[in-house]
Amino acid sequence: MAKRINKKYEAILEAAIQIFAKYGYHRAQVSKIAKEAGVADGTIYLYFENKEDLLISIFREKIGHFVQKAQRNLKSVSDAKQKLFHIIALHLRYLETNPALAVVVQMEVRQSDPQVRKEIGELMQAYLTLIEHVMEQGKLSGEFRENLDTRLARKMIFGTLDDLVTSWVLHQQKYSLQALSKPVYQMFVNGITSEKGGEA
Amino acid sequence: MAKRINKKYEAILEAAIQIFAKYGYHRAQVSKIAKEAGVADGTIYLYFENKEDLLISIFREKIGHFVQKAQRNLKSVSDAKQKLFHIIALHLRYLETNPALAVVVQMEVRQSDPQVRKEIGELMQAYLTLIEHVMEQGKLSGEFRENLDTRLARKMIFGTLDDLVTSWVLHQQKYSLQALSKPVYQMFVNGITSEKGGEA
DNA sequence: TTCGTTACTGAATGGTGATTCATTTTCTAT
DNA sequence: ATAGAAAATGAATCACCATTCAGTAACGAA
Numbered sequence: 471m472a473k474r475i476n477k478k479y480e481a482i483l484e485a486a487i488q489i490f491a492k493y494g495y496h497r498a499q500v501s502k503i504a505k506e507a508g509v510a511d512g513t514i515y516l517y518f519e520n521k522e523d524l525l526i527s528i529f530r531e532k533i534g535h536f537v538q539k540a541q542r543n544l545k546s547v548s549d550a551k552q553k554l555f556h557i558i559a560l561h562l563r564y565l566e567t568n569p570a571l572a573v574v575v576q577m578e579v580r581q582s583d584p585q586v587r588k589e590i591g592e593l594m595q596a597y598l599t600l601i602e603h604v605m606e607q608g609k610l611s612g613e614f615r616e617n618l619d620t621r622l623a624r625k626m627i628f629g630t631l632d633d634l635v636t637s638w639v640l641h642q643q644k645y646s647l648q649a650l651s652k653p654v655y656q657m658f659v660n661g662i663t664s665e666k667g668g669e670a
Numbered sequence: 671m672a673k674r675i676n677k678k679y680e681a682i683l684e685a686a687i688q689i690f691a692k693y694g695y696h697r698a699q700v701s702k703i704a705k706e707a708g709v710a711d712g713t714i715y716l717y718f719e720n721k722e723d724l725l726i727s728i729f730r731e732k733i734g735h736f737v738q739k740a741q742r743n744l745k746s747v748s749d750a751k752q753k754l755f756h757i758i759a760l761h762l763r764y765l766e767t768n769p770a771l772a773v774v775v776q777m778e779v780r781q782s783d784p785q786v787r788k789e790i791g792e793l794m795q796a797y798l799t800l801i802e803h804v805m806e807q808g809k810l811s812g813e814f815r816e817n818l819d820t821r822l823a824r825k826m827i828f829g830t831l832d833d834l835v836t837s838w839v840l841h842q843q844k845y846s847l848q849a850l851s852k853p854v855y856q857m858f859v860n861g862i863t864s865e866k867g868g869e870a
Numbered sequence: 871t872t873c874g875t876t877a878c879t880g881a882a883t884g885g886t887g888a889t890t891c892a893t894t895t896t897c898t899a900t
Numbered sequence: 901a902t903a904g905a906a907a908a909t910g911a912a913t914c915a916c917c918a919t920t921c922a923g924t925a926a927c928g929a930a
């Protein structure tokens with residue numbers, strides 16, 4: 471219950487990521503997580519309310535960490551296009567570097583029950599807002615179209631990154647994810663058309 | 671076991687869609703599905719192997735149906751851009767018209783069990799291929815950039831639609847999904863930039 | 871009507887695994 | 901050292917629910 475931030479807490483959380491990634495949330499027994507973490511089954515309940523709390527905590531810790539990192543990183547960049555490129559690159563790099571986390575994030579969120587999904591959605595919000603802000607900045611600076619629907623653009627960007635990572639996970643991480651940053655960025659910026667004008 | 675296509679089979683499948691949508695796969699008891707379908711628990715096992723088979727069957731029947739519909743629809747259109755627009759519109763319309771199916775498709779695809787995932791992935795493949803073919807056609811006809819990575823473009827399109835539908839589902843279907851077809855299409859075609867040139 | 875076949879029923883079974891808690895170990899302060 | 905508190909243990913519990921199957925009903929051919 472008491473969420474003491476200490477070695478054991480960390481160990482259990484890391485073990486949970488590994489085991490959730492390997493077996494999926496529903497097939498991951500708490501006893502397996504305990505074994506992986508090198509603690510007794512009951513110990514987990516000293517640090518987490520229940521199995522669900524374990525999943526939510528992964529998001530709280532890791533997404534929180536990532537968003538902070540991204541915010542810090544973007545401070546050193548001024549124009550919106552560069553910021554967009556950084557977001558794409560960071561997103562892909564972070565998950566490529568943490569494959570087990572990627573599996574959990576991509577695969578396990580959606581099959582949890584509505585309450586858990588809601589909580590995770592709220593944790594995600596900070597990141598989505600970050601992307602939207604960049605879109606807005608780009609509109610104001612004239613880098614992006616002034617009639618751009620920023621929310622739609624954000625969904626497009628997030629949806630694309632999400633699908634890229636899911637594919638990569640399902641293909642057992644056989645290719646470089648980060649390498650896609652540039653082409654993806656270009657596609658957002660320029661669209662798929664050859665010339666200039668796509669009609670309505 | 672014997673998959674007789676008849677009234678009861680259909681009733682159980684429809685009930686499963688409703689119950690999976692309402693509770694999520696793991697919280698949906700087989701007995702609830704039976705009740706919703708107006709049959710005894712055991713009857714389900716005369717038509718489906720097990721609970722998993724129920725989920726896979728939903729995909730087999732419904733995705734199969736959708737892809738056929740899309741293929742038929744696209745025959746009447748010649749240029750790639752128009753085809754792309756049709757795919758977007760059909761995708762959004764189909765799921766908006768079948769909200770419970772949308773919930774199941776969006777939320778339960780990423781089943782943790784590898785076997786189920788594999789089977790669903792294969793069923794999805796026909797659709798993904800369809801999108802990629804349109805991209806290729808567009809490249810050949812000169813409508814799309816000749817250096818376009820068609821697989822990447824496909825992932826972008828599918829990822830975006832996927833995220834749009836998921837948002838819509840999580841927001842309890844409060845707004846029109848189909849209405850997004852046009853702006854989404856425009857964004858793919860033209861990108862988000864105001865002018866012409868996004869640099870590298 | 872009768873008999874055989876096919877379809878259906880739903881209570882009982884059995885495996886599973888999250889969670890609890892009485893007990894033991896480790897830690898801390900005096 | 902030692903007592904008392906805090907942390908950790910892990911075997912036992914027990915709720916849960918997919919699946920089975922012995923029994924019943926419906927059907928249809930003769």
